[in-house]
Amino acid sequence: MSTPAAVPVSRRTALVLALASLGGLMMLLWPLLLRVPPDTERIDPPFLFLALLPVVIAVVLAELSEGGLDTRVLAVLGVLSAVIAVLRGISAGTGGIELVFFLLVLAGRVFGPGFGFVLGVTSLFASALMTAGVGPWLPFQMLVSAWVGMGAGLLPRRVTGRAEIVMLVVYGVLAAYLYGLLMNLSGWPFLLGIVVPGHEQTALSFDPGAPLWENLRRFGAFTLITSTGSFDTGRAITNAVAIAVLGPAVLTTLRRAARRATVRGHVDPARTAA
């Protein structure tokens, strides 16, 4: 029983997605890509990317909805975004327990990669609007959670039953850690500063002059101390438990809705006339 994709992804859309993801990844991983002449006086974090990333995300969203989205898909998208925003609201700030990915992963799995991408963006944007969390961090969060939703839609379709739940649990755990890692990487130089000759920073700060390996080591220590050990693990465990316990029931509910939201019949004029 394969339902048609809620948000169709044509070859051109896939290309746009790939290009935008590449650009977004570069903006997230910029500390690892930065090369400057050794005698640079001072280096500022590229605040420019904070403005650039929304444009990239807007282009992808415009491309995904270019052929016109079905109203049923739109309505489901809106409602699921609201549910995720509520889940985020009730789970925020309690020891890294975050239920955001749980529904995002399940919905991406059921509705497909295109829908997962859009849902990742809209749900975080909606929750930021509601809880007034629009900040410089929002574009990065939207992009990474969009990847999480899209990735869930790209998982192999053949796996069903208990194996499917196991696969989703594993994916949820990986996604939670990866999300934390990428968010930390984008915020690391902003929080700890950048080392330039003459201006010493902390022993864990980003040093553009140092080799890649040294920077990775510093970042690893930073992320281990600040979040991988605590928040990210909390998030991974919450997601895994939520998917394992509630996954089967929620998947059934979502599949039923998906079938109703994506069915496309057409009226045969000859039969109507009769």
Place this chain on the structure above:
Amino acid sequence: MSSARLPRDLHPVAWWVWAIGLAVAASSTTNPLVLLTVVAVASLVVFARRSEQPWARAFRLYVLVAVVIVVMRVLFRVLLGGGVGGGHVLLDLPEVPLPDWVLGLRLLGPVTRESVLAGLYDGLRLGAVVVCVGAANALANPKRLLRSVPAALHEVGTALVVAVTVLPQLAESARRVRAAQALRAGDERRTGRLRRQLVPVLEDALDRSLQLAAGMDTRGYGRAGTATPAERRVTGALMLTGLCGVCVGTYAVLDTSVPRLLGTPMLVLGVAAAVAGLLSAGRRVGRTRYRPDPWRWPEFAVMASGIATGAVLHWVSEHQLVVAYPDLASFPQVTLVALLGSLVGLLAAVAAPEPRPVTS
């Protein structure tokens, strides 16, 4: 008094442009005097022109986040940065070497004035950016903002409007489900209870969404794209060019060994092509707006004051390096240009009309 100045909600986009201008200003300096001026300007405008709507109260939260950022910045300096570099020792804390498997880090150590100041200045910069964004959140009506999304994102904007509107219904739905479950016997364990709550609420929400879709269909939301294949090809080409430009430009900005021609010019070209693609994709959407927000001279004035702040301080960061990035050893200096530049944003409070009182 002209009708433009009568109490009303200013166009949300004007507030956002103003706030982004202030954020650009804040991001282009580490001078604490200038940064505190920008923060003060943003706060004053918020206090003068915010409405009594719930989102207006969020400003406090952003200020709190900004304070946390500054404190964290300084704390990290004290905790991890001890003993590096020289300078005036403020506090001679003992050094705690950690075992080798934690990468040979040392905790604490002597706290120098320079290291604390550097942390403070950099933290203040990020904190000021956060306060500026918070000001926009407090001043601009998010629901009206959603209505001004570009036409190309019309559908995604609609989904967001649905999300924002459906939220109160979810609470009501949860209450109904709880009442119904209380009347029945059933699984009383924790996970069972959770499942009995969540699944009906989700089912209810999805059911309603399909009803809503039917309603939207009858009101003409379900429109097919009217673009011809040639127009669609142009849109696609523009978008792809734009993204390629952004990718190449981003890489060139980061890697300075690449020819400079590929940096900022490529980025500008990419963004221009992407915006053109968005406009072209938006042209296929034929829709009218119900009671559009007016755009009059106060909107222009608010926008201009924000842009002016950003432009002046950007100029300062290029031409008056000592002012923009003060030395840590002496008291930071300001010039008249930098001070006036950061105060221009205050004009927004004068230009903007008073917010509409909330009618109960």
